[in-house]
Amino acid sequence: MGSVKTVVRVGIADLNIVKEPDTIRTSGLGSCVGVVLYDERRKVAGMVHVMLPDSSLGKGGPLNAAKFADTGIYALMERLKAEGVRPMALKAKIAGGSQMFQFGSSDTVRIGPRNVEAVKQELRRLSIPLVAEDTGGSSGRTIEFDPATGVLNVRTVNQGTKEI
Amino acid sequence: MTTEFTISDMHLDVLKEIGNIGAAHAATSLSELLQRTIDMHVPKVALVSFDDMFELAGGSERVVVGIFLRLEGDLSGSMFFVLPIESANRFIRRLIGDGTFDFSDPSTIREIGVSAMQELGNILSGSYLSALSDFTGLKIYPTVPSLSVDMVGAIVSFGLIEVSHYSDEVIVIDTKIVEVDGNDTSVDGHFFLLPDPPSYVTIFKSLGVM
Numbered sequence: 497m498g499s500v501k502t503v504v505r506v507g508i509a510d511l512n513i514v515k516e517p518d519t520i521r522t523s524g525l526g527s528c529v530g531v532v533l534y535d536e537r538r539k540v541a542g543m544v545h546v547m548l549p550d551s552s553l554g555k556g557g558p559l560n561a562a563k564f565a566d567t568g569i570y571a572l573m574e575r576l577k578a579e580g581v582r583p584m585a586l587k588a589k590i591a592g593g594s595q596m597f598q599f600g601s602s603d604t605v606r607i608g609p610r611n612v613e614a615v616k617q618e619l620r621r622l623s624i625p626l627v628a629e630d631t632g633g634s635s636g637r638t639i640e641f642d643p644a645t646g647v648l649n650v651r652t653v654n655q656g657t658k659e660i
Numbered sequence: 661m662t663t664e665f666t667i668s669d670m671h672l673d674v675l676k677e678i679g680n681i682g683a684a685h686a687a688t689s690l691s692e693l694l695q696r697t698i699d700m701h702v703p704k705v706a707l708v709s710f711d712d713m714f715e716l717a718g719g720s721e722r723v724v725v726g727i728f729l730r731l732e733g734d735l736s737g738s739m740f741f742v743l744p745i746e747s748a749n750r751f752i753r754r755l756i757g758d759g760t761f762d763f764s765d766p767s768t769i770r771e772i773g774v775s776a777m778q779e780l781g782n783i784l785s786g787s788y789l790s791a792l793s794d795f796t797g798l799k800i801y802p803t804v805p806s807l808s809v810d811m812v813g814a815i816v817s818f819g820l821i822e823v824s825h826y827s828d829e830v831i832v833i834d835t836k837i838v839e840v841d842g843n844d845t846s847v848d849g850h851f852f853l854l855p856d857p858p859s860y861v862t863i864f865k866s867l868g869v870m
Contacts, residue, residue, distance in 0.1 A: 507711040508720075508817060509828060524720035524813015527821065547817070547824050555826050563824060596818045597728055597806040607821050636814025638721055653723050653810050654766065 503640070506530075509563035511544035511572050513579060514643055521640040525592035527608035529565070529615050529631070532641045532648055533572055533624060535585045541643040542576050544568040548607070549614030565614035573622060586624045589648045589660060590615055591639045593631040608632070628660040667707055667831065667860070674869050676705040678795050679833040679853070682788035686851070689787040690837075693780070694754060697840040700851070704834045710820055716834055717742045717850055720813030724748075725763050727781035727805045728819060731789070734798040734866075735859035738819030739788075741781050741805075742812065743837075743849035751848075752776050763809050774807060781805035784851060788835075796866040819854055826857040 504514045506522040514520040516539035522530050525545070534541035544562050548554075551564040561567040573583060593612035598605070612631045619626050628648065630637070635652040642649075651657045679702035687700035704716070714720040717740070725748035727741040743751070745764050753761050755776045762768045785802045793800050808815050823830045835851035855863060864870040 507709075508714070508813065508820075509710065509824065524714065524811040524817070526810070526814030526817045528817055547821070553825055557827055560828050563828070594814065596808055596810065596814055607818075634808075636811035638811065 511562040513542040516644040523638040525637045526596045529592040529611045532589045535581045539643045542572045544572045569618045589628045591630040672705045682791040685787040685791040699838045717812045726815035729802040733801045737855035740852040747848040778805045
């Protein structure tokens with residue numbers, strides 16, 4: 497028992513949750529932001545891979561809540577609540593929001609920093625403390641969170657790996 | 661989809677046909693530049709999820725050399741030229757005559773190699789787009805190419821930002837780049853054309869299929 501660890505994968509504009517001893521991971525974050533919400537005591541966590549800052553940017557079609565900072569973080573919190581996690585117990589760690597290229601349409605050039613700002617604003621609105629971040633720059637990131645330890649592992653191509 | 665029509669197999673087939681014409685032009689230019697026989701063809705035109713799009717380019721975490729251009733004019737969209745590090749190194753070493761050049765080692769990267777890589781992107785996109793322009797009568801202008809050595813997901817997602825405002829799926833015209841060396845052929849990379857959803861109608865109208 498407990499010897500088999502599963503890595504739960506989160507795609508782009510996607511969210512999921514995980515319990516100890518499993519870990520949760522998303523790869524290839526560029527301008528997108530990976531947001532982890534976790535309950536240290538219960539060792540439960542969730543991750544959302546946010547692509548755009550605000551759901552008001554969605555132009556029709558069915559709304560994928562996980563795509564936007566505002567709806568994505570809220571939807572993740574609701575998923576965790578359904579697992580019996582109290583919102584008061586949640587903390588957050590975030591990574592991503594790079595500026596991969598220096599040009600593009602005016603909207604998309606600064607999408608990374610805008611995503612980071614929108615994520616922080618939503619966390620403040622939901623009163624979830626942000627305890628660590630690795631954001632900005634111009635590198636892609638792959639992140640993996642372990643709910644047992646509360647550590648977020650951040651890997652980049654040129655700057656190695658760090659734990660936050 | 662928010663486009664007011666359903667994308668059918670017929671639409672995708674037409675895009676594949678244009679893709680192949682563009683690819684043939686681009687392959688000729690590339691072969692001349694590299695003095696090697698380069699073949700380019702379109703194995704796939706499909707409406708795919710963003711995660712599937714990364715898979716086509718080698719997987720979200722795979723480290724590649726990516727060249728990105730935005731398209732402006734009568735239609736808008738993104739173009740990517742994605743090469744494995746080894747293939748990009750081989751092309752650039754040949755072009756600049758420097759056997760030590762290595763995209764995975766920043767200390768060896770010289771400006772001239774980066775410029776050569778961007779020029780490769782210019783030539784590919786230029787010949788591809790002129791074929792597309794001739795065929796559709798649409799004026800299409802690429803921006804200056806921008807280069808990044810990083811994970812597929814990080815690079816390609818940047819070109820999906822515009823699409824993501826409308827949809828969770830994208831029409832991808834995937835062009836395989838193959839180097840023919842004697843009897844040996846190696847897949848050297850992919851060239852992706854991702855029109856922004858508002859341009860779907862423009863393209864299909866110009867081709868007389870709607």
